[in-house]
Structures are given as structure tokens and as C-alpha cells.
Amino acid sequence: MLVRLTYLGAIRIFAWLFLMSRSSAAKNAEILILRHELAVLRRQITAPKPDWPDRALLAVLTRLISQALRERRIVSPRTLLTWHQHLVKQKWTQPPSTGRPPLPEEIRGLIIRLGVENPRWGFGRVHGESRRLGHKVSPATVRRVLRAVGLGPAPRRYPVRMEVRARTIHNLGVTAHPTAA
Structure with missing residues (x-):
């Protein structure tokens, strides 16, 4: 899982470096296209189901945008908190105590x-x-x-x-x- 997250992060870094070399007009056009595609997809899909690396990346990137934009994402702040709670629950679980051992x-x-x-x-x-x-x-x-x-x-x-x-x-x-x- 860590390897997959590292790979996903490396791909995103290279994509951002490539994006920085593009012109501002091309970036704005791509943003408009992506927003329109996202609006179309939101009408078709009721609930997206991202996997763990996608969740981690979305959680990190959501911290970089403004509060007004955060509310319009496919992942709400409440969903991010729920994911975090699930991760903590999985990390810090203890087996339930079974009480006294059975009589041999x-x-x-x-x-x-x-x-x-x-x-x-x-x-x-x-x-x-x-x-x-x-x-x-x-x-x-x-x-x-x-x-x-x-x-x-x-x-x-x-x-x-x-x-x-x-x-x-x-x-x-x-x-x-x-x-x-």
C-alpha cells in the first residue's frame, strides 16, 4: 500500500512539473473542460468510491485549496474526517478480551x-x-x-x-x- 501511494505521489509530481511549463491559456481551457466533465459525471454517478491512495491524495490536496472550493469537491470535509476516523480505528484496534479461559x-x-x-x-x-x-x-x-x-x-x-x-x-x-x- 505504501509503494502504491509513493508511486501515485511521484506520478502527480511529474504531472505538476509538466503543468508548470504550459501556458496560462492552455491551463484555463483545461480547467474549464475538467469542470464541465465533472459536472456531467456528478449528474450520472450518485456516490464515487475512491480507494485508499485516492483518499489520501484527496485529503492532502484538499488542504491546499480555499474553503469555498473545498465545499464543492466530491469529498466533503465530513467525509475526510470519517476516513481519518476509520484509519485510526484500523490502526489502534485491540482484540476484545475474552474473559476467563475455558475449563480444560x-x-x-x-x-x-x-x-x-x-x-x-x-x-x-x-x-x-x-x-x-x-x-x-x-x-x-x-x-x-x-x-x-x-x-x-x-x-x-x-x-x-x-x-x-x-x-x-x-x-x-x-x-x-x-x-x-
Whole structure:
């Protein structure tokens, strides 16, 4: 892109040097012809689409003419500012932050395996065991992974009641399914 811009600039410089050697009458006639052609083209074309080197050259040359002439160009000052904003946006973009990295499948599989093979363990126990095995994972992550596969919290322990007067302990829930074998 830089090579193309340099080439375009060099061509324009040579064209200006050639133009300086011409007579004033020839220059005025050419200006009138070009203005008329431009008026005809403006009637036919709704929106020109210059590429990047054309935009850069137009932006530089527009600075050299008066304010009254700037308003009649195919490129308005607002368009020049928009081009500049786009160039700055392309130059100074940063990739969007993705947040925390995803949990590796190996650790996810371990958490699910611990939860399935030990149905009486809760989230805290699965978290503790995974930490003991050397994996850094938070309790909230363990809870989220187990809930995602349909494993809720560990079942409640069987309720135990103590009769204070008789000083006896009654185990009220011996089995979860009393009619089962």
C-alpha cells in the first residue's frame, strides 16, 4: 500500500512539473473542460468510491485549496474526517478480551467422574478432592459443571433425632426407599 501511494505521489509530481511549463491559456481551457466533465459525471454517478491512495491524495490536496472550493469537491470535509476516523480505528484496534479461559476438558471430565462415582459427595467434597489431585478450580466452577450434567447437591444425611429425657438417639431414615428390597 505504501509503494502504491509513493508511486501515485511521484506520478502527480511529474504531472505538476509538466503543468508548470504550459501556458496560462492552455491551463484555463483545461480547467474549464475538467469542470464541465465533472459536472456531467456528478449528474450520472450518485456516490464515487475512491480507494485508499485516492483518499489520501484527496485529503492532502484538499488542504491546499480555499474553503469555498473545498465545499464543492466530491469529498466533503465530513467525509475526510470519517476516513481519518476509520484509519485510526484500523490502526489502534485491540482484540476484545475474552474473559476467563475455558475449563480444560480433562478437568471437566474429572469433576464429572468424581460426581458420578461418588453420589454422596457434594460440590465442596468434589472440589476438595480435585484440589488434592493438584487441579486449581473454584467451588463455583465445580458446582456449575455438576449442575450442567444434571448432578444436583449431595443428598441430605439421614435425619437423626435425640430424645433428651430418655437419652436415646433415633435414626428416622434408614433407607430412601422403604419398600425396596
